[in-house]
Amino acid sequence: MTTARPLFPFVALVGQDEMKRALVLNLVCPEIGGVLLLGHRGTGKSTAVRALAALMPRITVVGGCPYHCAPDATAGLCGSCTGGEIQPRELGVPVVDLPLGASEDRVVGTLDLEAALLRGERSFEPGLLARANRGFLYIDEVNLLEDHLVDLLLDVAASGENVVERESVSIRHPSRFVLVGSGNPEEGELRPQLLDRFGVCVDVTTETDVERRLEITRRRLAYENDPAQFVARFEAESLALRDDIALAREIDVEIDRELCERIALLNAQLEIPGHRGELTMARAAKAHAALDKRDRVELGDLASVAEMSLRHRIKRDPLDHVDVSHRIGELVAAWTE
Amino acid sequence: MSGCYPLVALAGVEHARLALLVGLVDPRLLSVLIGGELGSGKSALAMGFLDFVRRFDADVTVRKLQAPVDVEALTGGVDFARTLATRSVVRQRGVLDDADLVVVEHWQLLSPSAIQALQAFVERGGGLIATANEESPHPDWIASGVRAEMGAAEPSWLWDRIAWDRGVSRGDREQDVFGALLSARSRIDGLDVGEAERRDLETVALDLGVRGHRAGSLLVRAVRAHAALRRARAVGTEDLEFAIRCVYVPRATRLPAPPAESQSSSEPRPRPRSHGSPEPRESTVVSPSSVHLDEPRVRAAKAAAARSRGRHGSTHSSLDRGRCVSTRRAAGQRGHVAIAATLRRAALRPGQRPPVSIRPDDVMLRVHRLHTGSLHLFVVDASGSMAAGAMRSAKGAAIQVLRRAYTGRDAVAIVGFRGTKPELLVPPTRSVARARDCIERLPAGGGTPLVSALDLAAKLADRERRSTRREVRVWLWTDGRANVLGDGTPGSAESVAAEISEMCRVWRRLGIVTYVLDTRPAHDKRGDARQLADALGAEYLGITARVL
Numbered sequence: 066m067t068t069a070r071p072l073f074p075f076v077a078l079v080g081q082d083e084m085k086r087a088l089v090l091n092l093v094c095p096e097i098g099g100v101l102l103l104g105h106r107g108t109g110k111s112t113a114v115r116a117l118a119a120l121m122p123r124i125t126v127v128g129g130c131p132y133h134c135a136p137d138a139t140a141g142l143c144g145s146c147t148g149g150e151i152q153p154r155e156l157g158v159p160v161v162d163l164p165l166g167a168s169e170d171r172v173v174g175t176l177d178l179e180a181a182l183l184r185g186e187r188s189f190e191p192g193l194l195a196r197a198n199r200g201f202l203y204i205d206e207v208n209l210l211e212d213h214l215v216d217l218l219l220d221v222a223a224s225g226e227n228v229v230e231r232e233s234v235s236i237r238h239p240s241r242f243v244l245v246g247s248g249n250p251e252e253g254e255l256r257p258q259l260l261d262r263f264g265v266c267v268d269v270t271t272e273t274d275v276e277r278r279l280e281i282t283r284r285r286l287a288y289e290n291d292p293a294q295f296v297a298r299f300e301a302e303s304l305a306l307r308d309d310i311a312l313a314r315e316i317d318v319e320i321d322r323e324l325c326e327r328i329a330l331l332n333a334q335l336e337i338p339g340h341r342g343e344l345t346m347a348r349a350a351k352a353h354a355a356l357d358k359r360d361r362v363e364l365g366d367l368a369s370v371a372e373m374s375l376r377h378r379i380k381r382d383p384l385d386h387v388d389v390s391h392r393i394g395e396l397v398a399a400w401t402e
Numbered sequence: 403m404s405g406c407y408p409l410v411a412l413a414g415v416e417h418a419r420l421a422l423l424v425g426l427v428d429p430r431l432l433s434v435l436i437g438g439e440l441g442s443g444k445s446a447l448a449m450g451f452l453d454f455v456r457r458f459d460a461d462v463t464v465r466k467l468q469a470p471v472d473v474e475a476l477t478g479g480v481d482f483a484r485t486l487a488t489r490s491v492v493r494q495r496g497v498l499d500d501a502d503l504v505v506v507e508h509w510q511l512l513s514p515s516a517i518q519a520l521q522a523f524v525e526r527g528g529g530l531i532a533t534a535n536e537e538s539p540h541p542d543w544i545a546s547g548v549r550a551e552m553g554a555a556e557p558s559w560l561w562d563r564i565a566w567d568r569g570v571s572r573g574d575r576e577q578d579v580f581g582a583l584l585s586a587r588s589r590i591d592g593l594d595v596g597e598a599e600r601r602d603l604e605t606v607a608l609d610l611g612v613r614g615h616r617a618g619s620l621l622v623r624a625v626r627a628h629a630a631l632r633r634a635r636a637v638g639t640e641d642l643e644f645a646i647r648c649v650y651v652p653r654a655t656r657l658p659a660p661p662a663e664s665q666s667s668s669e670p671r672p673r674p675r676s677h678g679s680p681e682p683r684e685s686t687v688v689s690p691s692s693v694h695l696d697e698p699r700v701r702a703a704k705a706a707a708a709r710s711r712g713r714h715g716s717t718h719s720s721l722d723r724g725r726c727v728s729t730r731r732a733a734g735q736r737g738h739v740a741i742a743a744t745l746r747r748a749a750l751r752p753g754q755r756p757p758v759s760i761r762p763d764d765v766m767l768r769v770h771r772l773h774t775g776s777l778h779l780f781v782v783d784a785s786g787s788m789a790a791g792a793m794r795s796a797k798g799a800a801i802q803v804l805r806r807a808y809t810g811r812d813a814v815a816i817v818g819f820r821g822t823k824p825e826l827l828v829p830p831t832r833s834v835a836r837a838r839d840c841i842e843r844l845p846a847g848g849g850t851p852l853v854s855a856l857d858l859a860a861k862l863a864d865r866e867r868r869s870t871r872r873e874v875r876v877w878l879w880t881d882g883r884a885n886v887l888g889d890g891t892p893g894s895a896e897s898v899a900a901e902i903s904e905m906c907r908v909w910r911r912l913g914i915v916t917y918v919l920d921t922r923p924a925h926d927k928r929g930d931a932r933q934l935a936d937a938l939g940a941e942y943l944g945i946t947a948r949v950l
Binding site: 109165272 | 430474485490513514515516519541542543597600601605607608612613614615616618619621622623738741742745
């Protein structure tokens with residue numbers, strides 16, 4: 066039908082600073098473990114995620130490899146890349162959409178129908194998990210996805226490997242991706258196990274400032290009118306952010322023992338179960354410092370990432386109205402006094 | 403999907419018709435959800451519009467769909483029959499691959515995945531006309547939501563008003579409309595919404611609690627298209643009003659705050675009523691935050707928890723949803739083909755020689771196992787002196803169940819009965835946030851329409867079992883006494899009793915797992931609730947709900 070138009074640039078999004086920060090931190094350090102965006106529809110969640118690819122340098126992959134293996138990798142190469150000549154090829158970072166209606170087959174991959182019928186071969190047709198390798202896997206309305214698919218995705222996201230044992234196919238292939246989920250909690254609750262597996266979590270709200278709202282509508286209409294021109298308008302700013310991210314990825318950031326203790330203390334004060342919260346917060350703080358071109362984490366870095374790293378891990382009464390972010394904010398504010 | 407918003411406001415067929423026409427002026431506005439009661443003419447309107455579009459622009463490919471729709475039908479998939487016949491993979495195109503404009507009837511029956519596919523279609527620039535019942539999930543990426551209302555008018559009146567409908571409209575009038583549309587398209591670029599108006603519109607959006615930002619640009623487009631269609635030289639108030647009605651009002655989550663007094667209490671969001679029927683909500687309103695679970699209530703809740711934990715919902719087989727557990731012969735049925743099993747079966751058929759040929763009866767389908775939770779349906783007597791206690795007790799139990807539902811898959815619904823009729827206070831939901839908001843304000847006081855409450859509960863339970871195949875458990879808080887007949891009128895003790903015993907007979911036949919919780923205080927049990935429990939075939943739990 067309609068031809069593909071250039072995507073809305075990431076830097077052109079008005080407001081939603083915490084969402085943007087969370088996504089960019091994951092670009093700097095994928096080990097943070099993905100982003101969960103919670104909030105009403107139409108607040109720019111999908112737009113932001115789809116725009117991510119443009120912020121990353123292109124990756125080099127083995128030509129013809131369905132899993133985007135890196136030619137210079139020494140481990141984690143899939144079956145098709147071990148042995149034989151390797152033709153390197155450049156590729157934009159994949160951002161793969163996982164639709165709600167996707168079957169397990171499409172996600173995991175399955176027996177290649179054509180090969181089976183035509184040549185009587187038992188070969189594997191890779192699924193979305195293969196395509197997302199070294200990129201992003203985006204699930205819009207993750208809270209409406211069927212439970213067994215969610216479990217499966219979380220397993221793969223944690224192990225970085227997709228193990229397929231079905232339809233008489235037995236294969237394993239690398240599948241490392243940043244999981245980005247979005248959803249509206251009013252439409253269905255997310256299980257706590259699922260919440261905890263996302264590195265950072267952001268509440269995305271509707272902008273209430275009239276001037277900003279005006280600017281949002283203005284930009285949207287300008288983009289719809291002439292996407293190419295609109296993208297060009299933000300080209301310089303996009304490139305600057307892209308360079309910042311590329312630079313930040315190269316910086317080796319250190320974190321002091323004293324700051325680590327603060328993180329641990331904060332987690333203890335909030336009675337957060339497990340240690341994922343501490344790890345994530347430390348990683349996010351490092352990435353935050355790197356974006357600021359520093360090689361040492363400062364207190365301000367911790368403060369900036371505390372809420373997104375911890376808000377979804379606090380045990381809370383589901384019927385409680387209290388916004389847990391406030392508690393984090395108060396504890397963090399007390400640091401500087 | 404998202405909370406149910408009434409489809410809106412002040413519309414009528416004329417308004418819905420206009421919304422569709424405006425969609426032809428600016429194609430980005432051609433996604434319209436038409437709501438309305440059964441027989442309000444919304445389907446006629448949509449179908450009439452389709453024919454009109456075909457005559458207006460012969461190049462537009464139009465498709466009609468009726469929910470529930472298979473996602474594969476929308477987005478395409480593998481045509482297995484032809485794939486087998488030709489021995490090469492034949493992909494089947496989906497409806498959305500070829501269509502420019504689709505009409506979907508019974509929007510409310512679509513699955514989330516089908517809605518997502520349609521959303522992507524609209525975002526690619528496709529046109530969508532959907533019809534739905536009064537209360538239907540309003541997807542906020544749709545341009546406008548309008549209501550078709552037949553009112554007291556005769557169908558002939560309706561046909562006359564729908565300019566493009568069969569027979570009536572051919573000829574000059576339709577040509578006029580075509581002309582108006584074409585000239586509006588050419589004029590739209592010269593129209594713009596001023597800075598001051600835009601600022602006002604954003605303020606209106608905030609007042610109405612419109613969520614998200616998609617509505618903003620749609621609204622500006624709607625204003626311009628409407629102005630262009632009425633041949634205005636500049637955008638005027640009526641254009642703004644039209645756009646607000648179509649784009650903002652269906653998305654409203656609250657009524658604009660009245661000018662004075664209620665500023666402090668404006669936090670809870672009353673949903674806008676499309677009919678404006680004033681509902682006197684007298685009597686007590688209990689907030690659950692003030693509820694302390696006392697011991698008996700905790701016991702009741704624990705009983706609920708223990709019972710449902712035992713089974714932890716139910717599982718059942720499905721051909722399309724859930725985890726794949728095994729395979730079986732297709733025997734003409736549709737579903738996901740198990741390729742390996744099919745090939746194996748074909749290969750093992752006696753007389754088979756390479757290359758393996760596959761016959762239709764070799765085809766094997768995958769069997770999926772779908773795990774569903776239980777629905778806990780709380781039916782609460784909100785009348786008379788026991789009301790406050792019963793309500794608190796029910797809320798306490800609902801909270802307990804939801805706490806567990808938070809980690810499991812159980813859902814909760816609450817029916818309250820008082821005055822003349824029962825009311826579905828919390829529709830079946832797994833969303834804690836949503837249930838919480840509904841539980842916030844449960845009214846109490848008035849007569850005791852037990853019969854119609856049981857009737858509503860039975861229908862709800864039955865529908866839920868059929869549509870979601872969830873196991874349903876009903877928890878009935880009552881003292882076993884009633885004084886209102888099924889039709890809402892007060893009745894004598896005998897006539898009410900007769901109705902109740904008839905209702906109980908029906909109830910037993912449905913075989914719904916039921917618990918009766920006695921709301922009389924322990925020292926004053928009268929046995930009515932126990933009798934009712936026996937008649938319903940329910941388990942009697944002599945739980946006391948303490949009165950304030």
